[in-house]
Amino acid sequence: MVKVFIEKENKKLNAKAVDIESLMKKLSINREEVIVVKNSELTPRNEKLKDTDEVKFLSVISGG
Amino acid sequence: MQYSRIRKILDINQLRKKTVTIVGLGSLGSFTALLLAKNGVNLNLIDFDKVSVENLSSQLYSRKDLKKYKARALSKYLKRINPEIKIKSINTRLTSSNLKLLDSDLVIDCTDNLETRFLIDSYVQKPWIHTAAVKTVGLVYVVRNSLSDLYNARVSEDSCEQHGILNTAANMIASIAATQAIKILLEKDYEKDLIRFNIWSNSFDRIKVKPRKHSKQVIIKLCKNNYSVNINKKISLDSLSKRYITILRNKNLIIIKSENTKIIINSKGYIIFEDSNKEFIEKWLKSL
Numbered sequence: 001m002v003k004v005f006i007e008k009e010n011k012k013l014n015a016k017a018v019d020i021e022s023l024m025k026k027l028s029i030n031r032e033e034v035i036v037v038k039n040s041e042l043t044p045r046n047e048k049l050k051d052t053d054e055v056k057f058l059s060v061i062s063g064g
Numbered sequence: 065m066q067y068s069r070i071r072k073i074l075d076i077n078q079l080r081k082k083t084v085t086i087v088g089l090g091s092l093g094s095f096t097a098l099l100l101a102k103n104g105v106n107l108n109l110i111d112f113d114k115v116s117v118e119n120l121s122s123q124l125y126s127r128k129d130l131k132k133y134k135a136r137a138l139s140k141y142l143k144r145i146n147p148e149i150k151i152k153s154i155n156t157r158l159t160s161s162n163l164k165l166l167d168s169d170l171v172i173d174c175t176d177n178l179e180t181r182f183l184i185d186s187y188v189q190k191p192w193i194h195t196a197a198v199k200t201v202g203l204v205y206v207v208r209n210s211l212s213d214l215y216n217a218r219v220s221e222d223s224c225e226q227h228g229i230l231n232t233a234a235n236m237i238a239s240i241a242a243t244q245a246i247k248i249l250l251e252k253d254y255e256k257d258l259i260r261f262n263i264w265s266n267s268f269d270r271i272k273v274k275p276r277k278h279s280k281q282v283i284i285k286l287c288k289n290n291y292s293v294n295i296n297k298k299i300s301l302d303s304l305s306k307r308y309i310t311i312l313r314n315k316n317l318i319i320i321k322s323e324n325t326k327i328i329i330n331s332k333g334y335i336i337f338e339d340s341n342k343e344f345i346e347k348w349l350k351s352l
Binding site for chain 2: 007010035037040041042044056058059060061062063064
């Protein structure tokens with residue numbers, strides 16, 4: 001299971017998915033609102049996932 | 065005397081020779097400017113906006129600054145804090161027509177929109193500091209390659225609307241940004257990862273960002289009818305200047321007009337389309 005953190009909902013969960021894209025679909029995450037971080041590295045959405053991975057969906061912020 | 069206690073930590077003589085341009089003088093910009101001014105750094109302060117009452121809780125301004133230009137009000141305040149430094153206050157919006165305003169030792173982006181950030185990215189040819197914040201979260205990232213390494217997919221901007229920033233978060237992010245700035249100015253090793261901090265939950269992320277080779281071109285919608293695209297290959301600016309009306313040209317950048325669209329092109333392959341639409345952009349890119 002992949003460890004997931006969704007910042008917007010302040011939610012931690014475990015999920016099964018083959019890649020980031022399908023994980024986002026499964027969790028109904030709006031792709032335009034997040035940056036995806038896998039194991040502390042900014043990650044493209046077609047990236048494959050392993051069971052030991054930790055994925056964070058962090059909100060895009062742009063205020064100043 | 066003013067610097068006697070920090071001289072053991074910083075090479076103040078070196079810092080006093082440097083000038084930093086801060087674009088955007090809201091929460092992040094005003095506090096970052098304060099920290100740099102106290103350390104003897106000269107400043108170019110850019111903001112088109114005037115101080116309004118809702119700015120007072122999270123920005124450095126006071127009631128007597130209301131309705132005054134932020135750049136002017138901040139400059140006046142910082143001159144009282146440190147009369148030794150040179151401050152240029154620039155009461156205008158940074159646009160594709162005045163990018164020369166960015167010429168300095170270092171640029172710090174404290175704006176609230178991707179459009180201006182991508183403009184900075186297209187013009188500045190050395191590392192610059194990107195900051196952003198909303199509510200209790202903020203980030204600092206030194207852009208060494210391209211901002212599109214970070215915003216490489218279509219993103220929806222929170223800042224097209226107005227969102228507040230907790231002043232403690234703004235202070236925290238300004239402190240990180242100013243420290244990074246000092247390290248860059250003194251040619252010290254600085255943090256290369258993206259730093260992201262939530263002051264409410266005290267959660268801290270250090271995120272690695274690698275230069276991207278995109279498999280496909282992604283057209284990123286910015287605010288209004290502006291778009292950005294990274295085509296990931298070098299562009300010959302000479303051939304473009306022959307084909308189109310040229311508004312501005314320098315070594316690494318050209319601004320041209322095609323139909324009603326203003327196009328800002330960086331020789332590295334980074335393009336901004338102002339006042340445009342996706343159909344036009346796709347057609348134009350094919351003709352490139």
